[in-house]
Amino acid sequence: RKEVEQDPGPFNVPEGATVAFNCTYSNSASQSFFWYRQDCRKEPKLLMSVYSSGNEDGRFTAQLNRASQYISLLIRDSKLSDSATYLCVVNTPGDSGGSNYKLTFGKGTLLTVNP
């Protein structure tokens, strides 16, 4: 089982739609969780961190369920500019002394928002 698994996608939605991305992780020792965004042929960039209590940043809402080892990202009122690949990222213990330095990425889910 892969350490971080995401919805395979792709998602095609009209402008204004609400879209949800789901992600599960396998290592219960994981401590930090993030969503990164990657535009076509560009580098990944941090979209938002995910906190246990859930957090919101404008149209974006992230949720974490540690018991289920599940992370989600909700985008409301989607814009054309939201078209990108969304990467679920989990901080996992590395191979060196158990230190949690390592970020493990999911495969990503491609979102296309259509006019």
Add this chain to the structure above:
Amino acid sequence: GAGVSQSPRYKVAKRGQDVALRCDPISGHVSLFWYQQALGQGPEFLTYFQNEAQLDKSGLPSDRFFAERPEGSVSTLKIQRTQQEDSAVYLCASRRGTGGHTGELFFGEGSRLTVL
């Protein structure tokens, strides 16, 4: 510039050729990572440096891959005797601290390697 800089941006190599990819992280960033991203996949961890120490090289696919960061700043990823399956984008990333909670991972634009 203030970001992570990688060179070359594009590299075409003949099978069997050696290549070297350079990463210049953000000044003062302790942590440096190399990731490999194949088409349609997420970035896959290759190796991690804390300053000049290579603490984790568990993701390097074979002994043809070698990375170094001798002075704790610039890093080089070297691939010997390249194979077609090495074709991918190689992403370098740096972070101010050491733990996964210690801030954002900043990526360079990547080096796109094509092996013919």
